[in-house]
Amino acid sequence: MAVARTRSVALVGVTGRIVEVEADVGNGLAGIHLIGLPDTALSEARDRVRSAVVNSTYPWPDARIIVSLFPASLPKRGSQFDLAIAMAILGAAGVIPADRIAEPFFLGELGLDGRIRPVRGVLPSILGAAKQGDATVIVPSANSAEAALVPDVKVFPVAHLRQLVEWLRKGEDAPEPQAEECVELPKSTTEPAVDLADVVGQPVARRALEVCAAGGHNLWMLGPPGTGKTMLAERLPTLLPDLELDHALEVTAIHSVAGVLPSNAPMMSRPPFVSPHHTATAAAIIGGGSTIVRPGAVSLAHRGVLFMDEAPEFPRHVLDALRQPLESGRVTVSRSAGSVTFPARFTLVLAANPCPCAQAEDQGEDCKCSPTVRRRYLGRLSGPLLDRVDMKVTVVRASRRELMADRQFAESSKTVAERVLVARERAAKRLAGTPWRTNAEIPSSVLHSDYRPSPEAMKPMTSCLDSGTLTARGLDRAVRVSWTLADLANKDRPEEDETTAALHFWLGVTS
Numbered sequence: 001m002a003v004a005r006t007r008s009v010a011l012v013g014v015t016g017r018i019v020e021v022e023a024d025v026g027n028g029l030a031g032i033h034l035i036g037l038p039d040t041a042l043s044e045a046r047d048r049v050r051s052a053v054v055n056s057t058y059p060w061p062d063a064r065i066i067v068s069l070f071p072a073s074l075p076k077r078g079s080q081f082d083l084a085i086a087m088a089i090l091g092a093a094g095v096i097p098a099d100r101i102a103e104p105f106f107l108g109e110l111g112l113d114g115r116i117r118p119v120r121g122v123l124p125s126i127l128g129a130a131k132q133g134d135a136t137v138i139v140p141s142a143n144s145a146e147a148a149l150v151p152d153v154k155v156f157p158v159a160h161l162r163q164l165v166e167w168l169r170k171g172e173d174a175p176e177p178q179a180e181e182c183v184e185l186p187k188s189t190t191e192p193a194v195d196l197a198d199v200v201g202q203p204v205a206r207r208a209l210e211v212c213a214a215g216g217h218n219l220w221m222l223g224p225p226g227t228g229k230t231m232l233a234e235r236l237p238t239l240l241p242d243l244e245l246d247h248a249l250e251v252t253a254i255h256s257v258a259g260v261l262p263s264n265a266p267m268m269s270r271p272p273f274v275s276p277h278h279t280a281t282a283a284a285i286i287g288g289g290s291t292i293v294r295p296g297a298v299s300l301a302h303r304g305v306l307f308m309d310e311a312p313e314f315p316r317h318v319l320d321a322l323r324q325p326l327e328s329g330r331v332t333v334s335r336s337a338g339s340v341t342f343p344a345r346f347t348l349v350l351a352a353n354p355c356p357c358a359q360a361e362d363q364g365e366d367c368k369c370s371p372t373v374r375r376r377y378l379g380r381l382s383g384p385l386l387d388r389v390d391m392k393v394t395v396v397r398a399s400r401r402e403l404m405a406d407r408q409f410a411e412s413s414k415t416v417a418e419r420v421l422v423a424r425e426r427a428a429k430r431l432a433g434t435p436w437r438t439n440a441e442i443p444s445s446v447l448h449s450d451y452r453p454s455p456e457a458m459k460p461m462t463s464c465l466d467s468g469t470l471t472a473r474g475l476d477r478a479v480r481v482s483w484t485l486a487d488l489a490n491k492d493r494p495e496e497d498e499t500t501a502a503l504h505f506w507l508g509v510t511s
């Protein structure tokens, strides 16, 4: 037996694509050759595989070894093919029966001592393998909890090359290493550490957060430092319901590819909250990387919240790059080797100080920024970006009396989340049979044809449109928010109260 075949999975973005791995051990100068567009990491696989096999005390074939990975057109990056390459070589060399490795998928990086190390993107890789039906997947034991999230797939976690080889040599009937059954979606057990009731003195901003959570709307908060903008944004996820299973799998797959999935709690059932700093690189925010394209903050925030504090401080090209994901729910990262598309449907929360000196009004020192400086500062947030924001809130510092008065009205996250859930269910019922689940996702064309409030209710908006205070895009934004306000008020359609309130949120109101 000189040729053996097995299978692995390559990741294109967050999609797993099946890769065939074939090894041919034959006459010729001893050495190993890899064919099929290997990148640097894959070339290093040669050395790792050889050391792992030798250190696991198996003979290394003293022959010419050709390993090919196909389809050759798929970019194969990273170290997750080590295990499949080792299997194919050991199969061709007659160390393990070739028929035992032909069907299963092997994922894992090899340590020089034969240890099987965890790899990124196990969840999307197994989802890719599962498309074939009836799949068996061998994974590193450190990835076993993540692997077990995929139903209807036989998963065998292994810790060492030797353990795997000995099992494969024993034949079909040998007891499995330690088969993992598929697990139930774990419920989020940890209660959020923060609560909306912590933010007193900002009733309008709290209400805006509730609307934002109920409809998936983008929010812009404007106000001096120390007024609680960050506190407010951090509490938005506490108002959101758990992710549904399909969304939880999407979110988990992205975090797996990014290599940031906690190994003890692999399923992300809560909406993520991602808050990149304005000094972060464009690749860290949008996605990118030199050898392996990784998802950025916009994708890590998929189905959750992307919070950009001090938004005008972000580089212009980063802010402009937000427009594509805000419109399409996806982000395409172009690189010389080709482009990769990642999901990126998030709720955007922008926060901005009114001026660059960021002087809190009551810190004794007055802001000396001229109106021109202030205008130019906020002008960094381009019109097209702000046009994609549904709601604006001006946050001002509350007086002691306002704080005291508001304290009794500050509801807990739990209370507000219950209203949000009811409103979301109303919207989901109305949108049943469409690809959208929240009002923010309804495209303009559908909004105009199917979800137009009555002419009576539209009156406040049409007059703003006539006077030029509302753009056509702004109108769409405000109509979507009015539907969410109707959902929160248990109404079947927005009435004038809702359209007026939505208009105030779009134009920006002072709390």
Ligand SMILES: [Zn+2]
Pocket: 355, 356, 357, 358, 359, 367, 368, 369
């Ligand atoms: Zn200033």
